[in-house]
Amino acid sequence: MCKLAQMHLNIGWDFFFALALGGKVFWYLAENPSSHGIGKVRQFLFYLGMALAFILLVGPVAHAAVTSFWVHMIQHIGLMMLISPLIVMGSPVRLALDSRFPIVQGIARALAHNWFVRQLFRPQVGFALFLATLIFTHFGPFADAGMTNANVHSLELIAFLLSGVIYYIPVMEGNPAPFHVPYPVRVGSLFAMMVPETMTGFFLYSGNKLLHTLPSSQSHTMGIMDQHRGGGIMWAMGMAIDALWIVLAARDWFANEKFLSDGESE
Numbered sequence: 001m002c003k004l005a006q007m008h009l010n011i012g013w014d015f016f017f018a019l020a021l022g023g024k025v026f027w028y029l030a031e032n033p034s035s036h037g038i039g040k041v042r043q044f045l046f047y048l049g050m051a052l053a054f055i056l057l058v059g060p061v062a063h064a065a066v067t068s069f070w071v072h073m074i075q076h077i078g079l080m081m082l083i084s085p086l087i088v089m090g091s092p093v094r095l096a097l098d099s100r101f102p103i104v105q106g107i108a109r110a111l112a113h114n115w116f117v118r119q120l121f122r123p124q125v126g127f128a129l130f131l132a133t134l135i136f137t138h139f140g141p142f143a144d145a146g147m148t149n150a151n152v153h154s155l156e157l158i159a160f161l162l163s164g165v166i167y168y169i170p171v172m173e174g175n176p177a178p179f180h181v182p183y184p185v186r187v188g189s190l191f192a193m194m195v196p197e198t199m200t201g202f203f204l205y206s207g208n209k210l211l212h213t214l215p216s217s218q219s220h221t222m223g224i225m226d227q228h229r230g231g232g233i234m235w236a237m238g239m240a241i242d243a244l245w246i247v248l249a250a251r252d253w254f255a256n257e258k259f260l261s262d263g264e265s266e
Contacts, residue, residue, distance in 0.1 A: 009066045009150045017057040024092075025050050027104070031095050038091045042174060046090020049083045056083070057157060066150050069223075073204075073230035076137070076160055080130070081197070081241045084164025085172055093175035118178040123170045123189055130167040131196055133159050138200055167193075172245070173252050183253035190249055194242040201238055204231025 025047070033043050055061060056075045065071040096108035111117045119125055136142045137156050145152045170177045171186040210223050 009063045009154070013150075013154045014058050014062065017062075018054070021050055021054050021057070028090070028092065028095065031100060033091070033095055036091075036095055036098055038095065042090050045086045046092065049086030049090065052078060052086070053083050053161070066147075066153050069147065069226045070230035070233060072147065072153070073234050075157060077234055077237050077241070079157060079160035080134070080164040081238060084161060085168045085245055088165060088168040088172050089174045091174040093169065097176065112176075112178070120166050121170050121178050123179070123181050123185060126163075126167040126170055127189055127193065130163045130193065133163040134196055134200060138204065168245075171249065183249070183256055187246060187249045187253060190242065190246045194239065194246075197238040197242060198235055201231045201233070201235030204228070205235055206231070 028043075028046060028050075033046075034040070056078050061071060061075070065075050093108070096104055097112060099105040099108060120129070137146060137159065142152075142156075146156045147153065169175050170179065170181045171189050205228050207227070208224060210220065210227060
């Protein structure tokens with residue numbers, strides 16, 4: 001592949017992500033989640049997710065990721081596999097539907113009744129969207145564009161976060177969803193998603209063909225090493241993070257079974 005001049009991230013993206021994340025946190029605080037029955041643990045998970053998102057999207061990490069593939073992979077893993085479910089477990093959809101602010105509640109309920117939006121939260125649709133985002137942002141022309149155009153790169157980050165939230169809402173506890181998803185399907189979906197995630201990491205780690213154009217400051221050997229490092233990080237971290245969500249989903253399944261059995265015995 002040919003080489004490009006060193007790419008730089010427009011500082012405007014720092015302001016965009018800072019305002020978006022800050023606004024979301026301010027809204028969440030203003031709603032007083034405890035008054036809506038959202039527990040302290042869920043609130044902590046939401047704030048943790050937003051704090052991690054800020055670290056990855058604003059400042060040094062974000063600027064390093066446009067020239068370093070392995071840093072970009074940390075953004076990808078963090079946003080899709082860790083931050084998205086943390087935000088989901090903070091029950092933001094539940095909070096929005098019961099918002100104390102009429103405008104927020106009105107928008108949330110209008111979206112909840114929109115046919116197209118509802119279809120996004122079918123578990124199979126969320127799975128397909130998550131999988132497509134995973135593949136197209138790491139293999140093919142779009143993957144290369146994400147490492148050669150800083151604006152495309154930033155749009156990829158938004159896609160990571162949105163596809164993650166859409167995927168995890170039906171399979172994790174904490175939010176109302178338009179379609180009932182049985183617990184075995186939730187656990188099975190999380191197991192199934194582990195395969196393409198870890199295989200993507202494996203192919204990046206083991207392959208010796210560069211999948212993106214290198215900046216002029218980086219040699220071919222450095223580029224391969226960078227790609228291998230990013231693949232290794234995804235391979236290892238993806239499995240560990242996925243295992244955590246599978247355990248939590250299985251715990252919810254067992255708790256639901258116990259609740260049903262206790263109800264039948266009364």
